[in-house]
Structure formats: structure tokens, C-alpha cells
Amino acid sequence: MENKGKLWIVSTPIGNLEDITFRAVKILQSVNLILAEDTRRTKGLLTHLGITEKKLISLNEHNQEKRIARVLEGLENGEAVALVSDAGMPVISDPGYSW
């Protein structure tokens, strides 16, 4: 049980790229995998933040079933995973998410 991973839900800027918290940056730097609504947009944010060579995969309504199985497996194996949307707080206050 002690090897269980963590899933972080990370809020990202909705306009000004400096509207991101220190903790969000630290988490994005530290995780093994980032699940992004649109990997190209998130890659742009990560590049701005100086975070490179991070494993980044898309998670959206078209691939969620397959992806979630992969993520759960990773979490079981101790992976640290971050979920981000294009802008805002995934799931909670993100107009782009339908979940």
C-alpha cells in the first residue's frame, strides 16, 4: 500500500501566464506524468515554466476509458500524476470539461 501514487488536480492560468501558483509549478515539475486536455497547449505552458522532457499525454472524452485504465495502473505502481486542463481548474471550475 505504501507505494501508492498520487493524482494532483492542478489549476492553470486562464489568461496571464503569471497567474499560476508556486505549488502548481512545483507539482508539475515533480510528477512522472501529466494528463492534459490538449497536449500542445499544455506543452506551451510547460515550456514557459521551464519544465521540459515531461511525459505528457492527452485525456479527453474520446480516449478517457483507455487512458484512465493506464493512469490507475500507474497510480497503483506509485506514479505521481497531474491532471490539467487548457485553463482553469480541471473538473471544478473549468468550462472546457464535461466531467
Added chain:
Amino acid sequence: MENKGKLWIVSTPIGNLEDITFRAVKILQSVNLILAEDTRRTKGLLTHLGITEKKLISLNEHNQEKRIARVLEGLENGEAVALVSDAGMPVISDPGYSW
């Protein structure tokens, strides 16, 4: 008119001190005056952020009339002012504010 100041409403952490944005820190560093709900609490945050020797005055329901006159005068004279509460976003989603 071009000398008019600015009033920034700045969100501060509600728990983890790293939950503050890069832009919030930059604004707190740059302003001439910070209006705080409780100056001691805000001083603690500023110290944590490495922001020292900043003019800090309280703004609360007991002194708001007098303070607001002072702030408006400062804004007219081109001052940059930040408003913070003890935690959260002043006025908008801050349970501590009655305004």
C-alpha cells in the same frame, strides 16, 4: 490624468503558503502601499515572501471611512495600492470580509 494610481485586489493563500501566484508576489513587491485586513497576519505572509519594508496599513470596518479617503488621495497622486485580506480573495470569495 496619466498619473492616476492603481488599486490591485490580490488573492492570498488560504492554507498552504505556496498557493500564491507569481503575479500576486510581483504586485505585492511593486506597490507603494498594502491595505491589509490584519497587518500582523499580512506581515507574516510578506516576510515569508521576502518582501520587507513595505508600507502596510489596516483596512477594516472600524477605520474604513478614514482609510478610504487616504487611499483615494494616494490613487489620485499615482500610488499603486494592493488590497489583501487574511486569506483568499478580498471582497469576492473571502469569508472574512463583510463588504
